[in-house]
Amino acid sequence: MKTQARVVVIGGGAIGTSILYHLAKYGWQDVVLVEKHELTSGSTWLAAGNCSYFHSSYYCTRVNMKSIELYQQLEEETGQTTGWHTTGSIRTADNPGRMDELGYYYSMNRCLGLDVQKVSPQEIAELHPLMHVDGLLGGLYWPDDGDVDPSGICQAMAIAAKRHGAEIYTHTQVTGISQKPNDEWVVHTEKGDITCEAVVNAGGLWAPQVGAMAGLEIPSIAIEHTHILFEAIGVVEDRERMLPLVRDPDRSIYVRQEMDSLILGMYEKVGKQWFPEGVPWDYAQTELPEDVDNVAENVEHGIFRFPVLGETGFKHVTVGPITYTPTGDPLVGPAYPLKNFFLACGYSFGITQAGGIGHYLAGWIMEGEPEIDMWHVDSRRFGSYANWAYNHEKIADTYPRLYSTFFPNEWRDAARPNRTSPIYEYQKEAGAVFGDYYGWECPNYFTADEADRYETPSWRRSNAFKHVADECQHVMNHVGLLDLTRFAKTRFSGPGAEAWLNQMTCQRVPTGDGRIALSPILDQNGAFKTDMTITKIKDGEYFCVTASLGKRHDQHGMMQNLPADGSVLMEDLTYKLGCFVIVGPESRNLLAKVAYGDVSNEAMPFGTSKEIYVGRVKCQVNRMSYVGELGYEIFHPIESQIAVFKTLMDAGADFELKMFGMYAMDSMRLEKGYLAWKSEMNVHHTPLETSLAWTVKWDKDFNGKAALEKVRAEGVKQQLVCMVVEADDADPWGYNPIFNGDERVGMTSSGGYGHRVGKSIAFGYVPPGLTDPGTKLEVEILGEMRPAEVVATPLYDPTNEKMKA
Numbered sequence: 007m008k009t010q011a012r013v014v015v016i017g018g019g020a021i022g023t024s025i026l027y028h029l030a031k032y033g034w035q036d037v038v039l040v041e042k043h044e045l046t047s048g049s050t051w052l053a054a055g056n057c058s059y060f061h062s063s064y065y066c067t068r069v070n071m072k073s074i075e076l077y078q079q080l081e082e083e084t085g086q087t088t089g090w091h092t093t094g095s096i097r098t099a100d101n102p103g104r105m106d107e108l109g110y111y112y113s114m115n116r117c118l119g120l121d122v123q124k125v126s127p128q129e130i131a132e133l134h135p136l137m138h139v140d141g142l143l144g145g146l147y148w149p150d151d152g153d154v155d156p157s158g159i160c161q162a163m164a165i166a167a168k169r170h171g172a173e174i175y176t177h178t179q180v181t182g183i184s185q186k187p188n189d190e191w192v193v194h195t196e197k198g199d200i201t202c203e204a205v206v207n208a209g210g211l212w213a214p215q216v217g218a219m220a221g222l223e224i225p226s227i228a229i230e231h232t233h234i235l236f237e238a239i240g241v242v243e244d245r246e247r248m249l250p251l252v253r254d255p256d257r258s259i260y261v262r263q264e265m266d267s268l269i270l271g272m273y274e275k276v277g278k279q280w281f282p283e284g285v286p287w288d289y290a291q292t293e294l295p296e297d298v299d300n301v302a303e304n305v306e307h308g309i310f311r312f313p314v315l316g317e318t319g320f321k322h323v324t325v326g327p328i329t330y331t332p333t334g335d336p337l338v339g340p341a342y343p344l345k346n347f348f349l350a351c352g353y354s355f356g357i358t359q360a361g362g363i364g365h366y367l368a369g370w371i372m373e374g375e376p377e378i379d380m381w382h383v384d385s386r387r388f389g390s391y392a393n394w395a396y397n398h399e400k401i402a403d404t405y406p407r408l409y410s411t412f413f414p415n416e417w418r419d420a421a422r423p424n425r426t427s428p429i430y431e432y433q434k435e436a437g438a439v440f441g442d443y444y445g446w447e448c449p450n451y452f453t454a455d456e457a458d459r460y461e462t463p464s465w466r467r468s469n470a471f472k473h474v475a476d477e478c479q480h481v482m483n484h485v486g487l488l489d490l491t492r493f494a495k496t497r498f499s500g501p502g503a504e505a506w507l508n509q510m511t512c513q514r515v516p517t518g519d520g521r522i523a524l525s526p527i528l529d530q531n532g533a534f535k536t537d538m539t540i541t542k543i544k545d546g547e548y549f550c551v552t553a554s555l556g557k558r559h560d561q562h563g564m565m566q567n568l569p570a571d572g573s574v575l576m577e578d579l580t581y582k583l584g585c586f587v588i589v590g591p592e593s594r595n596l597l598a599k600v601a602y603g604d605v606s607n608e609a610m611p612f613g614t615s616k617e618i619y620v621g622r623v624k625c626q627v628n629r630m631s632y633v634g635e636l637g638y639e640i641f642h643p644i645e646s647q648i649a650v651f652k653t654l655m656d657a658g659a660d661f662e663l664k665m666f667g668m669y670a671m672d673s674m675r676l677e678k679g680y681l682a683w684k685s686e687m688n689v690h691h692t693p694l695e696t697s698l699a700w701t702v703k704w705d706k707d708f709n710g711k712a713a714l715e716k717v718r719a720e721g722v723k724q725q726l727v728c729m730v731v732e733a734d735d736a737d738p739w740g741y742n743p744i745f746n747g748d749e750r751v752g753m754t755s756s757g758g759y760g761h762r763v764g765k766s767i768a769f770g771y772v773p774p775g776l777t778d779p780g781t782k783l784e785v786e787i788l789g790e791m792r793p794a795e796v797v798a799t800p801l802y803d804p805t806n807e808k809m810k811a
């Protein structure tokens with residue numbers, strides 16, 4: 007066994023084997039995989055092998071596409087049978103909400119150029135003659151989906167990895183992980199130590215224990231999952247073409263052909279957690295006992311949809327452990343706060359994603375950046391609130407509802423609340439309807455109407471719509487208060503801070519005390535990594551704010567880049583400071599009433615920051631606005647939040663001050679043409695394609711500059727536009743295809759309704775020839791074409807008079 011390697015991959019399931027294969031194939035031969043038993047000794051051994059393009063996320067669908075591409079050619083590359091069958095797959099709907107959801111997937115899949123077809127119940131019956139289609143409203147059909155032999159693909163990838171120079175050590179358990187002062191990792195195994203640059207935790211069922219060896223708490227717990235193989239079915243045996251896989255999510259079942267019969271799989275009514283505190287190390291390649299009661303309802307559903315199953319006996323019931331995370335999606339990428347330690351675990355659909363994630367994670371490790379936006383699976387999308395107990399509670403809700411309809415405005419109650427602002431009870435009293443953002447309870451909107459204290463989940467405008475409209479009008483005419491305590495806040499200080507920040511951002515770091523600069527942080531491709539507001543407090547001290555969701559992502563990126571000489575100190579202020587936004591034409595009058603000091607336009611122009619006493623509390627007040635009205639961000643010590651709140655609310659009575667929520671904020675930022683992180687700003691777009699090109703300061707050096715210069719020289723291939731869409735009751739949401747005649751020319755990045763301008767709005771990227779205001783395009787919403795017109799931005803207050811008043 008080697009004692010030194012570039013990368014050690016821990017775990018020889020589908021995921022680990024694929025990462026090893028891709029690292030070696032792309033040129034890093036000095037890589038090893040350590041497996042405590044034989045390859046495929048975890049979940050992989052029991053998997054059904056269904057592989058489809060389907061995923062609710064656009065970028066995960068791209069991962070699935072990559073897997074299928076690989077599985078179709080792996081046998082030829084290695085000579086090892088992989089058992090790939092192209093069968094096609096159907097996803098059904100038996101209610102209007104589900105039809106809308108399928109409409110969304112249809113449109114999103116068309117953005118990817120996938121072959122996806124809308125099918126009627128009649129067409130479903132023709133595609134799958136054994137299916138009883140009563141009660142169905144329709145479905146989607148992907149002709150190119152299929153299934154694979156999980157063990158076959160692992161063996162094939164292992165063969166290929168070895169051919170490329172990688173080594174695999176089976177029957178070698180990892181017993182500990184430590185890090186040397188020079189950042190190298192040492193993976194301790196029962197057969198000796200391996201020192202390496204980077205570690206990948208692909209430990210599947212045991213990933214939490216492996217993570218704990220490096221000090222990580224990984225929210226992943228195994229759940230018992232059942233699928234049933236039936237005895238031979240004559241009509242299946244006689245068929246020439248294989249039957250498509252069917253997912254009937256409204257009945258929480260899937261059915262596919264296996265040889266001469268069918269397999270019925272299910273998401274049971276109770277997700278039984280299996281060794282939630284840690285799977286025994288000696289478990290391998292063993293089925294779990296069946297629980298007939300827990301699956302009886304699903305079996306009935308199966309028989310309803312496929313009556314032939316009612317006349318056929320069970321041949322074999324497979325029960326195996328699958329890992330689940332709070333949302334059911336995996337944990338991939340750099341592990342916060344470690345350096346060169348990567349996760350690829352928490353997989354519940356790991357066969358479907360193994361091929362693709364091996365490709366993308368290998369690239370991420372080798373290049374330092376992911377090739378596609380991996381946010382949906384990035385382990386840093388969860389904060390410290392997502393601990394073991396949170397996951398334990400959350401998946402009790404997530405698992406049985408895995409197949410329930412996905413709505414973009416559904417905020418489930420399970421495992422909440424976690425993080426609350428000190429004014430949470432006041433918000434509740436004022437009628438807040440909360441969403442859950444990075445564990446924070448944040449009001450989405452406020453209502454006095456008891457019936458609307460629950461927002462109806464929908465792909466269309468919900469019962470929140472009228473309340474959001476009122477909030478936008480109120481902010482436009484008076485003043486509103488938005489609680490943004492959840493912002494991620496970081497202080498950088500020290501003699502090297504200015505130069506270092508100037509290297510991190512393409513913007514020029516403000517030079518005057520109290521100046522604020524919108525500062526994109528780019529990756530090495532010149533694309534958006536994140537977006538920060540940098541305030542210069544004084545020489546050598548900068549206060550930086552980023553989106554709450556990106557806290558770990560952004561701070562991780564920053565801490566890994568800090569100068570080794572200690573000239574920059576980084577301090578996380580997120581949980582020390584709260585933030586209230588007061589915004590609207592009366593906001594200055596309100597602030598003047600409560601502040602000691604001059605807050606006039608002359609004393610505090612737009613884009614500046616001052617230390618101000620708000621009542622008795624010393625606050626850092628930034629004159630900024632994300633909604634396009636005169637406004638201020640009041641950062642205050644968290645322990646004084648209620649004092650600041652009461653001061654503002656008491657004084658606010660004269661100005662009709664009211665609280666407003668996230669939905670109104672988003673509506674107003676669309677009208678102002680402001681970009682959102684992970685929508686308009688992600689790793690697929692550079693500032694040059696957006697309205698933020700002005701933030702690029704070419705006369706200085708910054709990360710990503712060389713790549714950005716290339717983009718500038720070659721000319722951008724896409725440009726962000728704002729469109730007004732003739733929507734009905736469903737607004738664009740993002741991932742809607744954009745058409746110019748019959749040609750698909752782009753995709754929306756976000757959208758919604760602009761209540762101040764009374765229009766449905768979409769942002770999207772299109773080729774440069776289609777960006778002129780007045781250009782007529784079409785946007786597909788929930789599978790239906792809608793006329794759209796490119797408009798000049800911003801739609802609201804184009805000269806910024808209100809904001810800079």
Ligand SMILES: Cc1cc2nc3c(=O)[nH]c(=O)nc-3n(C[C@H](O)[C@H](O)[C@H](O)COP(=O)(O)OP(=O)(O)OC[C@H]3O[C@@H](n4cnc5c(N)ncnc54)[C@H](O)[C@@H]3O)c2cc1C
Pocket residue numbers: 016017018019020021022040041042043044045046047048049050051052053054055056057178179180181208209210211212213216231232233324325326327328329350351352353354355356357358359
């Ligand atoms: C009944 C059932 C049906 C399923 N059906 C499907 C399906 O149809 N489609 C689909 O996509 N997915 C399916 N899945 C899920 C799929 O099996 C998993 O998502 C996938 O196999 C996870 O692979 P993995 O490599 O992450 O983990 P695992 O397969 O669990 O592999 C982890 C490996 O790491 C090794 N290891 C752990 N700790 C150590 C250590 N300390 N030292 C050395 N080695 C270690 C283990 O021995 C193991 O071999 C199914 C799962 C089950 C149980």
